[in-house]
Amino acid sequence: MRVSNNMITYSFLTSLNKSLQRQNDIQEQLTDGKQLHRPSDDPVKTIRGMRAKVSLTENEQYNQNLGDAISWMDNTDGAMTSLNSLLTKFTELTISADGTKPAAAYVAIAAEMDELINQAIVVGNSKIGDRYLFSGQQDKTEPFVRNGDTVIYQGDNNKISMPIKPGLATPAQDSVNLTGKDVFGANNQLLQHMIDIKNQLITGAPDMDAVLNTGLTNLEADHNKLLEVHTQLGARMSTYQLAETMLENANVIITGDLAANEDLDIPKAIVDFKTSETVYKNALSVGARIMPVSLVDFLK
Incomplete structure (x- = not known):
């Protein structure tokens, strides 16, 4: 299968957005100390709660x-x-x-x-x-x-x-x-x-x-x-x-x-947030180097 520049870009941006979403989710949890904010966060725990x-x-x-x-x-x-x-x-x-x-x-x-x-x-x-x-x-x-x-x-x-x-x-x-x-x-x-x-x-x-x-x-x-x-x-x-x-x-x-079902493990969440933040920054750095060169780059 032929891999186009658009496919590479889409795949990279999708992964990058997932990393950013994970970071935002943890930040939301840290705001009020709760794991669950909507049923989609964890349907089983939501029903139990x-x-x-x-x-x-x-x-x-x-x-x-x-x-x-x-x-x-x-x-x-x-x-x-x-x-x-x-x-x-x-x-x-x-x-x-x-x-x-x-x-x-x-x-x-x-x-x-x-x-x-x-x-x-x-x-x-x-x-x-x-x-x-x-x-x-x-x-x-x-x-x-x-x-x-x-x-x-x-x-x-x-x-x-x-x-x-x-x-x-x-x-x-x-x-x-x-x-x-x-x-x-x-x-x-x-x-x-x-x-x-x-x-x-x-x-x-x-x-x-x-x-x-x-x-x-x-x-x-x-x-x-x-x-x-x-x-x-x-x-x-x-x-x-x-x-x-x-x-x-x-x-x-x-x-x-x-409380056990809904409360957040704060120390673990902080570690996860820092890890997610680091992964996101590294992805930005790596992405800037590996994104395929396009015709626009040559025109410059």
Whole structure:
């Protein structure tokens, strides 16, 4: 095959442009420390990086949900601790009404009990931000309203879900709240039992069987239920705290993989740039000497 001057020139310029392009590519990488700037730089690494970024975004959302869930449950745990203390105090007052006291003493005990009932309702109306803890999904509505000796629950019995893993949210796995029914029982029976005992004592001549037998039995059952629900909350909190640690570890791993996939080896890139620069300059020098002589050179 006959080799023309144009072919030699084209071949040389093509190689020279490739060398210059390589130099420009390395310079672009050194500018921001990243290997990849477009899919064509490395399709396999680009796809791997996209997957890692999607996983990182998902994990960050789950971490946000975890933070919100743990904060909600921490506040609920504090409220439940307060309710347990109030119910313990109420039970002690009930036991103190042992049938040996004068009427005025029972009236005084009833007044103290009434204050504990009000405090229990205040705890039941606990909020985090502008959301009520025990209103179910009606969390912008104050759950408990007292009207004399009647307490009305205005929330619902639906769970609030904060997913911390892929898949559909389910109340059995992802709920973070306790409803008014969970805490005070159906029809606010815990509060109603407290009110019933208070009403017996406020007369000054209580039915001691209704106070010390029926009343204490109801309080014990209510307290056991409250402790059971509190224990379940504690177990769920532990699960979420463990999941938070696992997600944080996963984020560290994914971030490391993403950096390994995209970050530039700076020392190696500098060496490659210097090498590419030298090759380019040498090519220019050699090209000036080996380019074929043309008719124009003779005309000079």
